[in-house]
Amino acid sequence: MKSPHGADLCHCLAARRHARLLTRLYDRHLSAVGLTVSQFSTLALISQHPGILIAELAEVMVMERTTLVRALKPLQSEGYVTNRAEGPRSAIRLSVSAKGRTKLKEAExxxxxxxxxxxxxxGEASAVLIRNSLLEEVVGK
Structure with missing residues (x-):
């Protein structure tokens, strides 16, 4: 393998290119059920954390809150995600609807x-090693 040089030395560029490669792979598979991998991941996380606040979900997903709100709109308009406001500052809590749980099961x-x-x-071992390494930095395992 050649040593990286120029722009290929950039850790961020390498990670983004890899992310786009993986996104294409997962989107190709999930297109059969009309979801993107981002939508699938969002549904899965909300399903694991019913009643999660938008701010908490944004933190878990390492996303800007406003970006997440835009990403949630198609899931909400399809009826996959429900939200309820509570508290004096109208904090919004998210849950997966019955329709969303059905879609998630169909997509799995x-x-x-x-x-x-x-x-x-x-290779499975390499995939697990890479995933765990990436998660370690984000979730602090």
Whole structure:
């Protein structure tokens, strides 16, 4: 393998290119059920944390709150995500609706196929090592 040089030395550029590659792979599989990997991940996280505040979800996803609000709109308009305001400052709590849970269940085999394809590309051990390394920095395991 050639040593990186020029723009290829940039950690950020390398991570973004890799992210786009993975996004294409997962989106290809999930397109069969009309979801993107971002939508699938958002639904899965809300499902794991019913009643999560938008600000908390934005933190978990390492996203700007306003970006997350825009990303939630299609999920809400499809009826997959519900929200309720509570408290004096109208904090918004999110939950996955019954329709959203059905969509998530429908999408899971496609997500699993994307997982298998990625593991077939680089090996299961490498895929797990990379994922855990990335999560360690973000979640502080």
């Amino acid at each position: 085999p496609h997500w699993e196929a994307a997982q298998r394809e990625r593991e077939d590309q680089i």
